[in-house]
Amino acid sequence: xxxxxxxLANKMAGMRKWLLSLLILxxxxxxxxxxxxxxxxxxxxxxxxxxQRASQGWKDRWQGQLVLWTxxxxxxxxxxxxxxxxxxxxxxxxxxxxPRAVLTLRPDPREGxxxxxxxxxxxRAGKLSMIGRSVILLHPAQTLDRSSRSRFLASWIRxxxxxxxxxxxEVTAQSVLEHASKNGLDPWLLSSLLQIExxxxxxxxxxxxxxxxxxxxxxxxxxxxxxxxxxxxxxAGCAKMLAGLLSGWDSKELDARALTxxxxxxxxxxxxxxxxxxxxxxxxxxxYFIGSLQKHLQALAPAR
Numbered sequence: 001x002x003x004x005x006x007x008l009a010n011k012m013a014g015m016r017k018w019l020l021s022l023l024i025l026x027x028x029x030x031x032x033x034x035x036x037x038x039x040x041x042x043x044x045x046x047x048x049x050x051x052q053r054a055s056q057g058w059k060d061r062w063q064g065q066l067v068l069w070t071x072x073x074x075x076x077x078x079x080x081x082x083x084x085x086x087x088x089x090x091x092x093x094x095x096x097x098x099p100r101a102v103l104t105l106r107p108d109p110r111e112g113x114x115x116x117x118x119x120x121x122x123x124r125a126g127k128l129s130m131i132g133r134s135v136i137l138l139h140p141a142q143t144l145d146r147s148s149r150s151r152f153l154a155s156w157i158r159x160x161x162x163x164x165x166x167x168x169x170e171v172t173a174q175s176v177l178e179h180a181s182k183n184g185l186d187p188w189l190l191s192s193l194l195q196i197e198x199x200x201x202x203x204x205x206x207x208x209x210x211x212x213x214x215x216x217x218x219x220x221x222x223x224x225x226x227x228x229x230x231x232x233x234x235x236a237g238c239a240k241m242l243a244g245l246l247s248g249w250d251s252k253e254l255d256a257r258a259l260t261x262x263x264x265x266x267x268x269x270x271x272x273x274x275x276x277x278x279x280x281x282x283x284x285x286x287x288y289f290i291g292s293l294q295k296h297l298q299a300l301a302p303a304r
Contacts, residue, residue: 034255035291042066043281045118045288051128052091058123066281068289069130070116070138076109087117087130098132103199104160105135112141118289136196136289138296146302150177153191153301160199168231172200172213175235183243188301189257190239192293193264196286202231214238251275261287 037044045066054062071089082098083105096117098105104115119132137160145155153173154166161168176194180187197215198204210217211228216237221228226237245263249256254276263271266283277284 033291033295034258035261035288035294037284037288038254038277039279039281039284041281045285047288047292049121050091051089051094054121054123054128055091058128063122064120066118066285067121067130068116068118068136068292069121070114073110073113073115076105076111078107083132085132087115092128094128094130096130096132098135100133102132102135103201103204104137106162110137110141113137114139116292118285136293137199139300144300146300149187149302149304150174153177153187156191156297157200160195161201164202168202172231172235175232176239179236179239183239185239185243185246186294186298188294188297189290190235190242191297192290193242193261194235194238195293196290202229202234214241216241257291258287261290 033047036047040046042065045068047068049062049065049067051069051071069087069089071087074086074088074093076083076085079097080099082100083102084098085096086093087096096119098119104110115138116136117130117132118134118136119130122129122131140159144159145151150170150173153176154169157172158164158166158169176191177187179185180190194200194213198213200213202212204215205211206215208217211221212234213231214234214237216224216226216228216234218228220241221234221237224237224240226233228234228237242260242264245260245268246256249259251259258277259271259275262277262283265286266278266280270278277287
């Protein structure tokens with residue numbers, strides 16, 4: 001009996017060594033970001049499929065996979081109703097075709113801008129390419145004013161809305177900072193939401209009738225007591241709505257920010273009913289885009 005116990009102990013010790021060796025070979029496990037997708041599939045953005053990984057070991061199951069890849073734009077040209085360009089990344093350059101109009105691209109090419117492109121990735125004849133769906137601006141080719149938060153945000157909004165003029169950028173930046181503070185919000189979370197929703201534009205109207213910066217529906221805006229066509233009021237209503245959604249979450253599984261953004265996109269009734277980010281690609285991707293952009297802005301913006 002003692003011999004059997006010793007034999008079992010030796011086997012357990014051997015198994016522990018084997019598991020430890022596997023962990024060492026696998027390398028450190030990266031912590032999950034609060035905004036990372038919890039659902040998987042072709043239509044859900046895959047943050048683990050990088051340009052380098054796809055270039056070094058392409059698999060057929062990645063064909064048509066939605067990704068968000070970062071790099072610098074070059075060769076931006078009109079192509080019918082859409083655009084063609086190249087995304088220059090540390091792992092190589094790849095062609096991108098956007099078949100439809102893109103809110104953040106302009107007739108004057110944004111050459112040299114750092115961006116993240118959302119789109120499906122394909123491999124043809126041993127070469128990678130993308131069908132782009134949207135372009136998230138991350139940095140202009142020139143420098144940004146980082147002398148203060150308000151000046152940084154104004155220059156950031158000006159980067160997105162060059163046709164609106166300096167006054168619009170300054171007033172909108174002040175509104176974002178003021179209402180974020182008033183509602184106890186991280187200004188970069190609010191800014192990221194506005195950027196993803198409308199690229200800070202006041203004149204963007206969705207097919208469902210959502211208006212302006214935070215894409216407020218007219219009925220929602222009325223309930224919040226704001227005029228959605230007034231940029232400052234739109235920002236105020238958006239901040240109030242975001243803060244209201246953010247309060248009250250007590251989930252042990254997911255960050256309150258993820259549930260809040262899911263509620264903003266898919267509606268609070270559904271999210272509170274299921275207590276998680278819905279298995280809706282648009283909503284899951286929405287949380288990821290805003291969360292990753294918030295992280296970028298936090299690192300880019302001045303401390304005060």
